[in-house]
Amino acid sequence: xxxxxxxxxxxxxxxxxxxxxxxxxxxxxxxxxxxxxxxxxxxxxxxxxxxxxxxxxxxxxxxxxxxxxxxxxxxxxxxxxxxxxxxxxxxxxxxxxxxxxxxxxxxxxxxxxxxxxxxxxxxxxxxxxxxxxxxxxxxxxxxxxxxxxxxxxxxxxxxxxxxxxxxxxxxxxxxxxxxxxxxxxxxxxxxxxxxxxxxxxxxxxxxxxxxxxxxxxxxxxxxxxxxxxxxxxxxxxxxxxxxxxxxxxxxxxxxxxxxxxxxxxxxxxxxxxxxxxxxxxxxxxxxxxxxxxxxxxxxxxxxxxxxxxxxxxxxxxxxxxxxxxxxxxxxxxxxxxxxxxxxxxxxxxxxxxxxxxxxxxxxxxxxxxxxxxxxxxxxxxxxxxxxxxxxxxxxxxx
Numbered sequence: 001x002x003x004x005x006x007x008x009x010x011x012x013x014x015x016x017x018x019x020x021x022x023x024x025x026x027x028x029x030x031x032x033x034x035x036x037x038x039x040x041x042x043x044x045x046x047x048x049x050x051x052x053x054x055x056x057x058x059x060x061x062x063x064x065x066x067x068x069x070x071x072x073x074x075x076x077x078x079x080x081x082x083x084x085x086x087x088x089x090x091x092x093x094x095x096x097x098x099x100x101x102x103x104x105x106x107x108x109x110x111x112x113x114x115x116x117x118x119x120x121x122x123x124x125x126x127x128x129x130x131x132x133x134x135x136x137x138x139x140x141x142x143x144x145x146x147x148x149x150x151x152x153x154x155x156x157x158x159x160x161x162x163x164x165x166x167x168x169x170x171x172x173x174x175x176x177x178x179x180x181x182x183x184x185x186x187x188x189x190x191x192x193x194x195x196x197x198x199x200x201x202x203x204x205x206x207x208x209x210x211x212x213x214x215x216x217x218x219x220x221x222x223x224x225x226x227x228x229x230x231x232x233x234x235x236x237x238x239x240x241x242x243x244x245x246x247x248x249x250x251x252x253x254x255x256x257x258x259x260x261x262x263x264x265x266x267x268x269x270x271x272x273x274x275x276x277x278x279x280x281x282x283x284x285x286x287x288x289x290x291x292x293x294x295x296x297x298x299x300x301x302x303x304x305x306x307x308x309x310x311x312x313x314x315x316x317x318x319x320x321x322x323x324x325x326x327x328x329x330x331x332x333x334x335x336x337x338x339x340x341x342x343x344x345x346x347x348x349x350x351x352x353x354x355x356x357x358x359x360x361x362x363x364x365x366x367x368x369x370x371x372x373x374x375x376x377x378x379x380x381x382x383x384x385x386x387x388x389x390x391x392x393x394x395x396x397x398x
Contacts, residue, residue, distance in 0.1 A: 012345055019046025022364045022371055024350070034350045035363045035375055040184065040216045040328075043243040044288055045364040051246055051284050058280040065276065067269065073279035080286060081254060084225055086234045088260035092274030093251040096215030096241035097130025102253035102268060103178065103211045103237045104134050108154070109262040110209060111175035118153075119175040121211075124160040126355070128185035129178065129213055138178060140186070161191040163198045176209035176237075177202075181227035184216040184362075187355030188330025190323055196231040203236070209259055211237035215251075216328070219243035220289050220365055223299035223326035230325075248281035250274075294365040298326040301372050305329055305361065308376035316384050317391040320357075329361040331383065340386060349378045359383070 016024045016032075022045050024032045037043060044051060058073075065071065078090040091102050104121065111119025123129075127140040136145055137152035140160075145151060156174065158165040160183060177199055183189040196212075203210040212235040217227040221243060224230050228238070236259040241251035251273070255262070272278075289295065306324040309331060313319050320332040336356045344351045352360045363375060 012342070014345065021045040021047075022367050030348065032345075032348045032350050033371065033375060033378070035361045035379075036350045036352050037243075037362050037364050038247060039242070039352065040221055040362045041242045042246055043219055043221065043294070043365045044246045044285060045366045048246065048288065048366070050288055051281060054280050054284040055248070055277065058277050061276070063275065063277045064272065067271070067274065071274055071276060071279065073276045073283065074274035077274070077279045077282050077286075080283065081240075081252060084286070085238060085254050086256065087238065087254040088256040089254070091253045091255075091263055091268065091270075092279070093253070093270045094249045094272050094278075095130075095251045096213075096239060097132045097135045097251075098270065098273070099215065099239035099241050099251035099253045100129045100135045100138070100178070100213060101132055102263065103213075103239050104138065105268060106237060106253070106255060106259060106262045107176040107178075107209055107211065109267065110259060111173070113262070114175070114207075116173055116175060118173055120154050120156050120171060120173040122156050122158060122166060122169060122174060122177045122208075124179055124183070125157055126160050126183055126186035126189060127178075127180055127213075128183070129180075129215075160186065160189060161195055163195065163202070166199065166202060174206070174208060176211050178211045178213060180213045181217045181231070182222060182325050182328055184328065184360065185354050187332065187358040188323060188328055188360055190325050190328075193231070196228055197233050200231075200233040200235075209236040211235060211239070213239050215239055215241045216362075217325075219285065220295040220298050221327055221362070223302065224295050225289070227325070244285060245278055245281045246285050248278050250278040250282050289365070292366070295326075298365050301363070301365070301367055301369075302326040302329060304369065304372050305363070305376055308373065309380060312376060312380035313383060316387050318387040319383075327361075327363055327365060331359040331361070331379075333357045333359070333383075333387070335390075337386070340382060343386065344379070344382050347378060347382060349375070349382070351379065 015027050017027050108119045123138045125140040129135040129138045134152045218240045238254040302324045310322050318333050322331050338353045354360045
């Protein structure tokens with residue numbers, strides 16, 4: 001059969017047919033341990049029974065009605081999210097890119113309310129905020145931007161984890177900072193413990209909005225419901241998506257204080273955003289995360305996997321660093337290692353390589369200890385064999 005899907009992904013040669021917990025099965029019945037979770041989406045794993053029941057029930061009642069009317073489940077979800085996040089209100093959409101678009105529009109609206117004709121937002125090198133034109137322009141990766149110029153203006157880029165670089169900016173048009181608490185696509189880069197707190201202080205001093213992109217870090221992934229909670233701060237704006245719906249498309253832009261009053265009737269919208277089905281999914285996800293203490297579990301599992309990998313890969317040539325914050329885990333090599341994805345696939349393990357040389361692990365929060373240990377064992381064996389063979393080839397060539 002002719003494949004008429006646009007080739008926007010270099011897709012791996014496998015088609016999955018079903019899933020259960022952290023496992024996926026392909027059309028031939030082969031089983032795979034999913035250490036990617038749909039790229040930080042399926043925090044509850046696959047076919048979670050509570051979510052399955054909630055979706056079936058809601059699909060039999062009401063899937064969509066329109067934001068022209070009040071949506072009870074949307075209002076309930078907004079209240080629960082705002083209270084958990086320390087925020088005032090929420091705009092619902094369908095993806096992380098849309099949530100970040102809302103944040104950027106909100107920042108510009110805030111700037112214009114202050115009489116700034118061309119508001120600017122500070123963004124970071126190595127960041128990823130989406131693939132719409134505005135979020136693409138905010139993203140700190142030239143490869144993602146290539147071919148889509150002219151980019152949207154109004155962004156000032158600085159190195160990640162460098163507060164001094166932000167302090168040096170002397171531009172009266174700046175209205176906000178947009179930053180990821182942990183850079184996922186950038187290579188699982190974890191900043192200094194006081195990084196977000198220092199940015200918060202700087203924003204307060206200069207009248208800027210602190211906007212945190214928690215699309216990948218949110219909903220328990222890093223060991224707290226929102227990563228910024230570990231820094232002891234509150235942002236002015238926070239974007240969410242991915243794990244919020246566990247695979248059902250939903251995004252959210254949360255705001256507080258002056259930021260919460262910027263998007264009023266007619267200033268922004270979404271046809272599908274916050275529909276009853278997506279909101280029922282998100283409410284169920286939040287309930288399961290809370291009831292099963294999955295934030296604490298992410299901290300425990302992340303430490304178990306990272307420490308296990310450090311032990312098994314100790315002394316292996318080519319390993320630069322193994323780092324994690326909760327269940328965002330990066331194994332950085334000293335060279336490009338994209339071929340490891342296919343090697344792992346052959347062994348029944350799903351991994352991802354980002355920033356060319358960092359193996360990124362984003363396993364489900366519901367992983368059992370024995371499954372976490374299997375992940376460590378499988379990955380360590382694959383990486384050890386690969387790095388060892390590469391080192392031997394280098395020695396022979398010399």
